[in-house]
Structure formats: C-alpha cells, structure tokens
Amino acid sequence: MMLERFALRSRGLLAGVAMSALLAVPAFAVTPADTLVEGFAIDDIISMDPGEAFELSTAEVTGNTYDLLVRLDLSDTSKVKGDLAESWSVSDDGLTYTFKLKPGMKFASGNPITAADVAYSFERAIKLDKSPAFIINQFGISGDNVTEKAKAVDDTTFQFVVDKAYAPSFVLNCLSATVASVVDSKLVKEHVAAATPSADYKWDNDFGNAWLKTGYAGSGQFKLREWRANEAVVLERNDNYNGEKAKLARVIYRYMKESSAQRLALEAGDIDVARNLEPNDLDAIAKNADLTTASAPKGTVYYISLNQKNPNLAKPEVRQAFKYLVDYDALSSTILKGIGEIHQSFLPKGDLGAIDDNPFKLDVAKAKELLAKAGLPDGFKVTMDVRSKQPETGMAESIQQTLGQAGIKLEIIPGDGKQTLTKYRARNHDIYIGNWGQDYFDPNSNAQTFASNPDNSDAAKIRTLAWRNAWDIPDLTKETEAALLEKDSAKRADMYKDLQKKILDTSPFVVIHQQLEVAGLRKNLKGFALGPSFDTNFVGTVSKE
Amino acid sequence: MSVAENQAAAGRGSARAVAILSSLGRFLVIAVTTYLGLLAVTFFIGRVIPIDPVLAVLGDRAPTAVVERTRREMGLDLPWIEQFYIYVKNAIHGDFGTSVLTTNPVMTDIRRAFPATIELATLGTLIGAVIGVPLGVLAAVRRGSLIDQIVRIIGLIGYSVPIFWLGLLGLVLFYAKLQWVAFPARLDVVYEYTFTPITGFYLLDAAMQGQWDVFYDAYRHIILPASLLGYFSLAYISRMTRSFMLNEMAQEYIVAARAKGLSEALIIWGHALRNAAVPMVTVIALSYASLLEGSVLTETVFSWPGIGLYITNSLQNADMNAVLGGTIVIGSVFIGINLLSDLLYRLLDPRTKVG
Numbered sequence: 060m061m062l063e064r065f066a067l068r069s070r071g072l073l074a075g076v077a078m079s080a081l082l083a084v085p086a087f088a089v090t091p092a093d094t095l096v097e098g099f100a101i102d103d104i105i106s107m108d109p110g111e112a113f114e115l116s117t118a119e120v121t122g123n124t125y126d127l128l129v130r131l132d133l134s135d136t137s138k139v140k141g142d143l144a145e146s147w148s149v150s151d152d153g154l155t156y157t158f159k160l161k162p163g164m165k166f167a168s169g170n171p172i173t174a175a176d177v178a179y180s181f182e183r184a185i186k187l188d189k190s191p192a193f194i195i196n197q198f199g200i201s202g203d204n205v206t207e208k209a210k211a212v213d214d215t216t217f218q219f220v221v222d223k224a225y226a227p228s229f230v231l232n233c234l235s236a237t238v239a240s241v242v243d244s245k246l247v248k249e250h251v252a253a254a255t256p257s258a259d260y261k262w263d264n265d266f267g268n269a270w271l272k273t274g275y276a277g278s279g280q281f282k283l284r285e286w287r288a289n290e291a292v293v294l295e296r297n298d299n300y301n302g303e304k305a306k307l308a309r310v311i312y313r314y315m316k317e318s319s320a321q322r323l324a325l326e327a328g329d330i331d332v333a334r335n336l337e338p339n340d341l342d343a344i345a346k347n348a349d350l351t352t353a354s355a356p357k358g359t360v361y362y363i364s365l366n367q368k369n370p371n372l373a374k375p376e377v378r379q380a381f382k383y384l385v386d387y388d389a390l391s392s393t394i395l396k397g398i399g400e401i402h403q404s405f406l407p408k409g410d411l412g413a414i415d416d417n418p419f420k421l422d423v424a425k426a427k428e429l430l431a432k433a434g435l436p437d438g439f440k441v442t443m444d445v446r447s448k449q450p451e452t453g454m455a456e457s458i459q460q461t462l463g464q465a466g467i468k469l470e471i472i473p474g475d476g477k478q479t480l481t482k483y484r485a486r487n488h489d490i491y492i493g494n495w496g497q498d499y500f501d502p503n504s505n506a507q508t509f510a511s512n513p514d515n516s517d518a519a520k521i522r523t524l525a526w527r528n529a530w531d532i533p534d535l536t537k538e539t540e541a542a543l544l545e546k547d548s549a550k551r552a553d554m555y556k557d558l559q560k561k562i563l564d565t566s567p568f569v570v571i572h573q574q575l576e577v578a579g580l581r582k583n584l585k586g587f588a589l590g591p592s593f594d595t596n597f598v599g600t601v602s603k604e
Numbered sequence: 605m606s607v608a609e610n611q612a613a614a615g616r617g618s619a620r621a622v623a624i625l626s627s628l629g630r631f632l633v634i635a636v637t638t639y640l641g642l643l644a645v646t647f648f649i650g651r652v653i654p655i656d657p658v659l660a661v662l663g664d665r666a667p668t669a670v671v672e673r674t675r676r677e678m679g680l681d682l683p684w685i686e687q688f689y690i691y692v693k694n695a696i697h698g699d700f701g702t703s704v705l706t707t708n709p710v711m712t713d714i715r716r717a718f719p720a721t722i723e724l725a726t727l728g729t730l731i732g733a734v735i736g737v738p739l740g741v742l743a744a745v746r747r748g749s750l751i752d753q754i755v756r757i758i759g760l761i762g763y764s765v766p767i768f769w770l771g772l773l774g775l776v777l778f779y780a781k782l783q784w785v786a787f788p789a790r791l792d793v794v795y796e797y798t799f800t801p802i803t804g805f806y807l808l809d810a811a812m813q814g815q816w817d818v819f820y821d822a823y824r825h826i827i828l829p830a831s832l833l834g835y836f837s838l839a840y841i842s843r844m845t846r847s848f849m850l851n852e853m854a855q856e857y858i859v860a861a862r863a864k865g866l867s868e869a870l871i872i873w874g875h876a877l878r879n880a881a882v883p884m885v886t887v888i889a890l891s892y893a894s895l896l897e898g899s900v901l902t903e904t905v906f907s908w909p910g911i912g913l914y915i916t917n918s919l920q921n922a923d924m925n926a927v928l929g930g931t932i933v934i935g936s937v938f939i940g941i942n943l944l945s946d947l948l949y950r951l952l953d954p955r956t957k958v959g
Contacts, residue, residue, distance in 0.1 A: 096793050102917060105661070105705060113663055188673075190666035259673045272707045288706030288713070289917065290909050311793055315907050319772060320788050323780045329787035477655040477922055480664055484656070498665055522668050 089328050093308040095584075095601050097332040098315035098324055107286055108271035109240035110180070111189040115496070115593045116312075118237055120292055122594030123310075125240035125277035126301070128158050128177065128217070129231055131500050136591050137411035137548075139231045143172060143241060143278075143301075144217075147231075153224030153546065160215040164301040166243040167275070167282040172301075174211035179244035181209035181219075183266035191238035194499050198222060198230065202261060228411060228548050232501035237594050242267075243276035250274065280305045280599035289314050294598075305599035306586070325350060325579050331603075332587065333579040337449065341397050344579040352579050355589035356400060358407040359496035359574040360505075361450070363443070363458065365567035367529040369489050371441065376433035378567050380426040382419045384461050385569060389421075394453035395572055402573035404559040405509040409591045410502045411548065412555030418563065426465045438466025443490040444479040445471050451492050454571065458492075486517075486527055494574065495524060500592055502555045503543055509568060510558050511536040528567050535561065635939055642935045643695065643928070647688055650924040660922040661704050691928070700929035705921055710929035713914060718933065719804025720790065721903070721910035724830055725895035727807075731834025732841050733888050737877075739838070740845025744853060745872055755842050762839020767832065771905035774828050786824040788907040795821055829906040833899060837891045844887045848880035855879075882953045889945035896937050 090096040103114040109121050130142040141147070144158040164172040184192055185205040199222025200208050208220045221230060233239070250270035256263055267276070275283035278301065281294035292312040296305045313330060315321050321333035322340040326347065336344065344350045365372035365381060372378070387401050395401075406413040430436060445455040452473070459469040469490075474482075483491045497504040512525035512532050519526055538558055545551040562568065576589050576596075586600040650657075658675050666674075675681055679690065694701065700710040743755035778784045786792060790806055791799065799818050801809045807826065810819035852858065853876055861871045900912040911930060918926035 091794055094793065102705070103663075106707060113665055188670065190662050190670055192670075193667045259676060288703075288708070289913070313789065313793070313907075314909075315788065316904060317907075320775065320905065320907060323775050324787045327780055327783065327787060329793075475655070475920060477659050477920070478653070480659060481654055481656045484659075484664075496665075520668055 090331055092603055095307050095310045095332070095598060095603075096330045097310070097312050097334055098321040098330040099312045099334040100316050101292055101312055101314050102289055102316065104286065104288070104292070106272045107275070107283060108187075108189075108268055109237050109242065109277075110184040110187050110192070110266070111268060111272070112237065113190040113498075116292075118593035119596045120283065120286075120294070120312075121237040121240055122279075122590075122596065123281045123294060123598055124275065124279040124283045124297075125237070125242070126172075126279055127235055127237075127239055127241065129235050131232075131235050131592065131595055133590060133595060136409040136500065137228070137552075139235050143177070149227050153227070154221055156219040156221070156227075156230060157212075158217045158219070160217065161301065162215060164278065165299045166246070166278040167297045167299050168243055168246050169299060170243050170245045172241065172243075172278055173214045174217040175214070176244045177217045177241050178206070178209055178211045179247070180240065180242045182206055183242070183247070183268075184238050185209075186262050187266055187268055191236065191498070194233050194236045194238050197233075198225070223544060224546070225543055226545050226548070226551050228551065229501055229503055229543055232411075233499050236499040240277065242271070243278070246276040247271065280597070281310060284309070303599070306602040307598075310598050310601075322579065325581065328581065331581050331584055336577060336579050338394070338396050338398060341577060341579065349582055350579055351582055352397075352577055353587060353589055354397070354575045354577040355591060356408050357496070357574045357576045358409065358500065358505075358592055359494050360402060360405060360407055360570050361399065361454070361492075361494045361572050361574065362405075362568050362570040363490055363492045364524065364528045364569070365490055366486060366488055366527075367531075367567055368486060369441065371433075371435060371439045372489065372567065374433040374435075375565065376429040377435065378565065380429040380433070380465065381462075381569050383422040383426040383429070384465055384467070385419070385458055385571060386421040386461050387417070387419065387571065390454060390457055390571065394450045394457065397577055398450065398575050399572035400575055401571070403563060403570050405505050405562055405568065405570055406502050406555060406559055407497065407505070407573050410497070410500070410505070410555075412502050412552035412559075414556050414559050421461060423461070423464045430465060430467075436466075438462075438468065440468045440470065441489045442470045442472050443492060444482055444488045445473055445492050446476040446479045447473045448476065455492050483527055484522070486529055491527075496574075497592075502552075503539070506539045506542065506555060506558055509566070510562055511539040524568070530567050631943070638939065639932070639935065642931060643692060644688070646928050646931045647691060647924075648684070650922075650927060651684055651687070653922070655922040657704075657922045657924060695928075695932070700932070701925035703918065703926040703929075704923040705918060705926065710925050713926065714911065714929060714933050716804065717909055717911045717914040720908060721896060721912065723805045723807065724826060724833060724899075724902075724908060724910060725892060727826060727830035728833030728895055729837055729888065729892040731831060732837030732891065735834070736838040736841030737845050737884065740842040741849055741872065741877060743842065743846045744849030747850065752846075755846060758835075759839045759843040762836050766901075767836060767899065768901040768905050770835075771829070771832055771902055774832060775905070778828055785828045786821065788825075788905065790822065790825055790908065791818070792821050792825075829902050829908060833895055833902060837888075837895065840891055841884075841888060845880065845884060848883055849876055852876040852880045882949060885948045885952060886945050889941050889948070893938050893941040896941070897934050 099116065101116045104117050105114060106112050107117065107120065109125050112121060127142045128144040129139040132138045132140040143160055143164065145161045147156060147158045149156055160172065160174060166172055181195065182205050185196055185200055186202045210218055212218050247267035250267045251264045252269050254260065254263060254265045273286055280297060280300050282297045284293040284295045286292045291314060294310040296308050298304065315324065318335055318337040318340045321335060322344060324330045325333040325344065341352060345352055365378060367373045391401050401417055402408065402415065403417045403419055404414050408415055430438060443455055445451050455471050459471060462469045482488055483493065495505065495508065508523040509525060512523050512530060513521050513536055515526060515529060515531040525532060535558065538554065542551055542554040545554060578589060580587055583604045585602045585604060590596045657678065657680060658671055661674055662671060679687055698711065702708065703710050703713050706713050739755050743752040746752055775788065779787060795818050799815065802812065803809055806822040807819060810822055858871060858876060861875055897912065900916045902908065903910045903913040911934065915927055915930040918930065
C-alpha cells in the first residue's frame with residue numbers, strides 16, 4: 060500500500076521533471092531583420108591584425124572591414140581596380156608606382172585617410188615581419204628601407220618603389236592582398252606598446268600589433284566590433300564608409316564546427332548562412348524549398364605529390380603513370396560532388412594565364428605500360444600520409460584502389476592535419492595528399508611554389524612545394540622568375556600557360572581538383588555571393604526580404 | 605567521568621589530531637607529487653608529439669625565415685629540460701603563458717570557458733541525481749519488476765550509445781522538428797547585445813539582473829545538452845543506487861525495523877537510503893567531476909564554449925600552453941572534489957563523528 064503510494068508519487072515527480080525539461084514554446088526561429096548570421100568554423104583565426112593575419116576566415120573579415128589601395132576586379136579577376144586609390148601610374152623604368160588617393164575619405168573612427176596612413180601601414184607590416192609580410196618584402200623592401208621605398212609624397216600621393224622592373228600586374232596583384240590593408244595610423248599609434256629591441260626584432264615598439272590582434276582601425280564597409288575566439292566575430296556597419304554603405308546593420312559569424320549542426324540551425328532559421336557543409340548536408344539543403352545554395356571556385360587546388368627522394372617515385376615514367384591512376388570522373392561524381400571541380404593544372408581558374416585542359420583520365424593499361432618502361436612491371440609498395448578528414452581520406456581510398464589495379468600497393472598512414480604537415484615539411488613522406496591555397500591573387504603565387512626550387516639542399520632557405528618533394532628544377536625556376544619581369548600582360552599569361560603544360564607533363568604533382576566553396580542559405584537573403592577568394596566574400600551587398 | 609577516563613579521552617583527542625595532521629600531510633605530499641607528475645607528463649607528451657608547435661602559430665604558408673625566428677621567440681630552440689624549468693617557474697607564479705589560438709593568456713581563456721562547463725555539469729548532475737536516485741531506489745525495492753527492467757535498460761543504453769549520436773538525435777528531434785529547445789550555442793543572437801555576463805553562469809547572471817527573458821533563453825539553450833549529460837549520469841547513478849540499496853535492504857537492521865512495525869516508506873527513505881547515501885555521495889561526486897572535465901563530444905555537438913572544447917581544440921592545434929593550463933586546472937578540480945567528497949563522507953557517516 061505504502062509502496063504503491065510511493066511509486067505513484069515518484070511517478071508524478073518524474074513526470075514533473077520530464078515536463079519541465081521539455082517545456083518550451085514551439086516557435087519558428089528568425090534572426091533579427093537587420094542582422095546577417097552565419098554559422099562558420101572560425102577556429103582558424105589567430106589574429107585580426109591585417110599585418111599579421113594569414114588565415115582564411117580572417118581574410119574574409121579583413122576584406123569586409125579594411126580598404127586597400129587597389130582591389131581585385133571581380134568582373135575580371137586577372138585585373139585590379141582602384142579602392143582607396145583613384146588612379147596610379149608606373150614610371151618608365153618600371154620601378155616607381157605612384158598612387159593618387161580619392162579625396163575626402165574617412166576611417167570608421169572619423170579620422171581622415173591620408174597617404175601617411177598608407178605609408179604607416181606598409182611600414183608596420185614590413186617591420187612586424189609576420190607570415191604575410193613576404194608578399195610586400197619580395198619587392199626588395201626591408202625594415203631598413205621601407206620608410207624610403209613606401210612613402211607619402213603629400214596628403215593624397217603615395218609612392219612605392221620596387222627593386223626590379225616587375226610585371227605591373229604582379230605588383231598590383233600583390234598590393235591587393237590583405238597584408239596591404241590600410242590602417243588608421245592615428246588610432247593605432249594611440250595603442251602602441253613598447254618593445255625591447257633584439258637581434259630578431261630591431262624596433263622599440265610593436266606598431267600596435269598586440270592591440271590590433273583583437274582591435275580594429277580600418278575604413279571598410281563594416282567595422283569589427285569584436286572577435287571572441289571560438290564564439291563569434293561581430294561586424295557592424297561603418298557609417299563613415301567611402302562607398303555604398305552596407306545594407307545590413309550587422310553581421311555575426313557564429314562559431315559552429317559541425318556540418319550537421321550548421322544544417323539543423325539553417326533549417327530552423329537560427330542562422331541565415333551555413334558555411335561548412337559536407338556533401339550529404341548540402342544535398343539535403345538543395346532539396347529544401349526554403350533554402351538554396353551558393354558556390355564559387357576558390358584559389359585552392361588539391362593534389363598528391365611524389366617525394367623524389369624515393370627512388371621509385373623519382374622515375375619520370377612513374378610520375379607519369381600516377382597521373383593515369385586517379386579516377387577523376389568517379390571522384391568528381393562522389394566525394395567531390397558540389398565541393399570540387401576537376402582541374403589538373405596548378406593555376407586555379409580565375410588567375411591570369413590559367414589553363415583548364417584536363418588531359419588525364421583513368422587509364423590503367425597506359426599506366427602499366429609506363430611502369431614496365433620504368434622497370435617496375437609488377438608495381439611496388441609505397442606509403443601516403445593522409446590527414447584524417449574529408450575529402451582527403453575519401454580521395455586517398457579511391458586512389459589506393461586505382462593504384463592497386465596497376466600493382467602499386469599503397470599503404471595509407473592516417474594522421475592529424477598538423478602531424479602529416481610536419482612530416483611533409485621535413486620531406487619525410489613518400490606521397491602526400493593535400494591542398495594549396497594561393498597566397499595572393501597572382502599566378503606567381505602558385506608558380507613559385509609548384510614550379511620553382513632555387514635550392515634543393517636540406518638546408519635551403521626557400522622551401523617551396525617543389526622543394527618539399529625534392530624536385531630539382533633549375534630551368535623551370537628560371538622560367539618562373541622570367542615571367543615575373545614580363546611587362547606585357549598577354550605575353551606574361553602565355554609564359555604561365557607554358558609553365559603549366561610542362562608541370563602537367565613532368566612534375567611529381569598530380570593536381571586533381573580546384574576547391575569549390577559552398578554555402579547553404581535561406582531564400583529570404585538577397586545579394587549573397589561568394590567571391591573568387593576568401594577576402595572577396597563580401598557581405599555588404601546582402602539584404603533580407 | 606573519572607580522571608582516568610578524562611585522560612584517556614584527551615589522549616584519544618591528541619591521537620586524533622596527530623592522525624588528522626598526518627593525513628593532511630600525506631594529502632599534501634600526494635597533491636604536490638600528483639601536480640608535478642601531471643605537469644611533467646603533459647609537458648613531455650606535448651614535446652614528443654610529432655607536431656611542430658610553430659605550425660600552430662604560423663600556419664603552413666609562412667616563409668622559412670619567419671618560422672625560424674618564431675621558434676626562437678617561443679623558446680623552442682632551448683633544451684627540453686630548460687623549457688620545462690621555465691614553464692614550471694612561470695606556472696608557480698600563476699602564469700601559464702598565452703594561448704596561440706585565442707591570443708589571450710591561458711588563465712583568461714579558462715576563466716571564460718570553465719563557467720560554461722560548470723554550469724552544464726551542475727545542471728546535468730542535478731538532473732542525474734534527482735531522477736537517478738529515486739529510480740535506483742525504486743528498482744531496488746521492486747526488484748525484478750517492470751521498473752527494475754526499465755532502469756536496467758536505461759543503464760544499458762547510457763553505457764553503450766555514443767553521446768554525440770544521442771546529441772545529434774536530440775537536436776534533430778527537439779530542436780529541428782519540434783522546436784522545443786534552442787539551437788546549439790549559449791544564447792540567441794539577439795541577446796549578444798543586451799546581456800553582459802557577470803559570473804559566466806548565464807542562468808545565474810540573468811536571474812541576478814532580473815532579465816527573465818535572457819534566463820528563459822539561456823534555459824532553452826542549456827536544457828538539451830544538460831539533459832543529455834543528465835541522462836548519462838542518471839544511468840550511472842541509478843545503477844549504483846540500486847546496488848547500494850539492495851545491499852542495505854539485505855541488512856539485519858531492516859528486518860529489525862520491519863519487526864518493530866515501522867512503515868515501509870520510513871524504512872526505505874529513513875533508514876536504508878540514509879545508510880546508502882554515504883557511498884552515493886562519492887558516486888555522485890565522481891560523476892560530477894568527470895562532467896567537469898568537460899564533455900568534449902557534447903560541447904562539440906552543441907557548440908558549447910566550455911573547457912573540453914577548448915582543450916581539444918588546443919590539442920589538435922598543438923597549442924601546448926593552453927593544453928597544459930587546462931590540464932592543471934582540471935587536475936586541481938579533481939583533487940578538490942575528491943577532498944570535498946571525503947569531507948562529506950565524514951559528515952554523513954556517523955562512525956566518523958567525534959564522540
């Protein structure tokens with residue numbers, strides 16, 4: 060009797076707890092009408108200082124919050140157009156670039172934008188000498204000469220002097236990289252911290268680097284309100300912007316790592332855009348009537364590379380054979396569906412001179428013939444380092460299977476991304492599968508890494524992808540350097556076409572596809588588009604219905 | 605009481621004091637060696653893993669010269685033993701270095717991430733204990749009945765189903781389909797602007813500021829992950845309660861109480877459970893402590909910015925300062941909770957009461 064009453068009571072208690080646990084009003088979630096909310100795996104961000112940041116998520120934020128002298132022309136990405144600069148000219152000797160700034164422009168802080176700000180931005184980027192500084196210092200600019208080489212002639216005239224008569228397209232493309240973003244020097248100087256000069260760092264202050272890691276001093280369409288690591292990046296409309304103002308008042312990038320969680324939040328209306336979707340979630344979103352997708356090819360190519368320190372892989376016929384042992388069609392219709400386009404040359408589409416002929420198909424007979432010619436008719440054993448994520452793992456498994464058809468026994472060594480990369484950078488791999496995103500929007504960025512290797516010794520100072528695979532190519536290195544000095548853009552483009560054909564034919568690189576960036580979005584968004592690079596994923600044009 | 609008895613009592617007292625002191629001393633020695641061991645193991649694991657920590661700072665695209673300079677700046681060119689010495693020296697002063705990923709001092713990050721985990725773990729344990737204990741009691745009292753079978757099945761599922769799978773399932777059902785709970789995060793976007801946390805426990809902060817809409821929103825965000833964690837601790841707690849209760853119910857004093865004509869309810873709740881409560885405290889405390897470690901999978905699925913997610917992210921990126929700092933904090937919490945449950949044990953167990 061007592062027991063029963065107790066059981067009844069506790070049943071009531073259980074029900075009560077269960078009720079309170081589930082009690083919530085069912086309602087369709089909507090994000091605020093003046094705010095764009097994106098679900099985005101922003102965990103690669105380590106600094107918001109444009110002089111330091113070199114990560115993909117940061118590039119998007121910097122692109123939206125800072126202005127440059129010149130910017131990539133989205134209607135023809137082999138050219139640039141003026142951003143803060145109204146016009147520019149190159150001296151006859153090809154060494155001096157003079158930029159005239161548009162008049163009457165302001166930073167988000169209200170401070171006027173002058174040539175002195177541009178000069179200071181260059182000075183701090185060079186003197187800080189962080190990862191992206193090489194994009195500017197490759198023009199012979201160093202901490203000791205930067206104030207001479209990049210200087211303000213008057214309030215609206217900025218002069219940039221390079222050490223060789225480079226192709227102007229090369230110089231201008233490099234100046235469109237985020238490291239050349241113009242910072243509000245007056246504001247930054249208020250936040251400068253003292254530094255102790257040392258052998259590695261000769262300057263007595265940090266040029267505001269500590270503050271700018273999370274701070275903001277720009278003039279872009281949006282201003283950075285805050286970045287909370289692994290939580291959110293919040294942008295607010297810059298009402299002092301010098302061009303067309305952003306349509307929405309704010310943009311919030313919410314940290315969400317999982318594709319499936321992003322999809323759920325998008326379906327429920329809690330985010331407007333999902334940025335890291337895997338093929339299966341993408342499929343589901345494409346079928347949903349309230350949602351749609353956007354995509355754009357990015358400057359990242361996926362490839363496998365054969366270390367030339369391995370005697371089997373060093374044989375030219377073996378290098379050739381590998382190119383016939385990838386089932387490009389099957390990959391494209393399965394693992395890469397919606398996230399990659401087959402592309403076999405090292406310059407991504409959109410670059411000056413990029414070619415898009417894909418001569419290779421899976422051809423086991425031809426590969427066997429080549430292997431026999433190399434003296435390896437029965438194949439051989441080899442390893443491949445693969446990071447444990449998609450699409451690399453799926454690609455590696457497919458390649459393992461097709462290599463097997465020609466008698467090559469591939470052992471896959473799975474590893475964490477940083478781990479396989481550490482091994483690759485030390486040239487201790489046999490085969491590596493990975494991707495390469497160009498550092499700045501110019502063909503030289505990828506040409507330099509795939510087609511040049513100035514010093515193949517273990518102690519080399521310059522370590523390109525060709526170096527990582529111990530591919531010694533003095534002639535191609537010279538050709539790559541020559542393309543940098545070709546003033547005529549059409550001729551320069553031809554030189555890159557030639558380089559790509561040679562790489563296609565002889566290199567230890569099997570380039571497989573170019574990455575497509577995809578996003579799932581709610582249909583009420585207007586004007587959302589992904590750009591050709593991460594720093595051109597602009598959000599200022601987005602509005603809501 | 606005679607003089608002799610008094611003296612004997614005093615002797616017992618001082619003996620007790622000595623015993624307490626020596627056990628305290630032993631505890632201190634154990635704590636210090638545990639800490640040092642923890643530090644050494646984590647530090648050296650961090651140095652032998654085949655990942656270059658400079659990669660974490662600079663990424664793959666930095667030029668060689670910058671890589672070499674950064675290696676020197678991070679002190680990675682020094683011998684290991686010297687790096688360890690520097691680390692311990694700084695750690696003693698409460699300086700765990702700066703996190704590469706967030707650019708904040710590690711302690712700042714932990715102060716931010718830990719409340720999120722504590723809030724989740726506390727609610728989870730509360731759910732687990734409040735439901736788990738009565739369930740376990742019920743299962744023990746009605747051994748072999750339907751409710752006993754149900755408890756067993758709940759336990760079995762709790763042990764065998766992966767938490768991230770159940771988490772995703774929960775999201776699909778309660779969030780995507782039914783819209784009963786809010787999406788994976790701590791708060792809705794709208795409150796990003798109107799709400800300033802004080803302690804970092806959002807429910808508490810909202811209540812303190814009287815912002816009941818924020819409280820409700822935080823509740824809608826926390827309830828699913830907390831229920832999930834609650835379910836897993838419930839599975840454990842109910843099973844343990846059942847076995848403790850069965851043990852107690854078989855004792856002679858229960859027979860004696862029944863013979864005395866006490867009501868069943870009083871026997872179960874007043875006597876058996878009270879005695880079972882002593883080991884229960886340890887079980888609940890341990891389950892709480894394990895949740896405080898940060899349930900990595902739950903935090904990942906629910907985008908919950910807690911300590912588990914923080915350490916895992918850091919580990920994957922070879923951000924060793926953050927990993928070391930996080931490990932030490934968690935180690936402290938573990939040691940602290942063990943001490944606390946020891947104290948509670950003494951309070952609850954009448955045999956340890958001072959006469």
